[in-house]
Amino acid sequence: MFxxxxxxxxxxxxxxxxxxxxxxxxxxxxAAAALLPGALYQxxxxxxxxxxxxxxxxxxxxxxxxxTFGSFVLLLVFTIVxxxxxxxxxxxxxxxxxxxxxxxxxxASVVLAFALGAMASSxxxxxxxxxxxxxxxxxxxxxxxxxxxxx
Numbered sequence: 001m002f003x004x005x006x007x008x009x010x011x012x013x014x015x016x017x018x019x020x021x022x023x024x025x026x027x028x029x030x031a032a033a034a035l036l037p038g039a040l041y042q043x044x045x046x047x048x049x050x051x052x053x054x055x056x057x058x059x060x061x062x063x064x065x066x067x068t069f070g071s072f073v074l075l076l077v078f079t080i081v082x083x084x085x086x087x088x089x090x091x092x093x094x095x096x097x098x099x100x101x102x103x104x105x106x107x108a109s110v111v112l113a114f115a116l117g118a119m120a121s122s123x124x125x126x127x128x129x130x131x132x133x134x135x136x137x138x139x140x141x142x143x144x145x146x147x148x149x150x151x
Contacts, residue, residue, distance in 0.1 A: 003043035010039035038068025071117030
């Protein structure tokens, strides 16, 4: 069901961010196609690997898909906030024409979302190493002595 919500969010972003941009149609289609793998990352992972939590992909591919999905989520949040602000602007100005710099706001939200997604994705390798530790206990069973849980 999660991939259905992501598909609806993808269509919302295509309709509200990519379609209004003043560029040629083939560039709009290319941008929408480039956003699709990141938006439906969990769907593709589930289709090809049977599980959306543990894909059997090399780290650079997972990092790239994580970057695109994180940027997609940020772009969705920025778009929703931008739409709410646009409605508030129209209500405050009491006119229903387009607010100034609508294209600039859309382009800025795309650039900001992908820049923040890249910054977050670059921190993936900075996680600390996990260490094994044992439970000191006097009541360990004899069968657990060699497992590393009893000291």
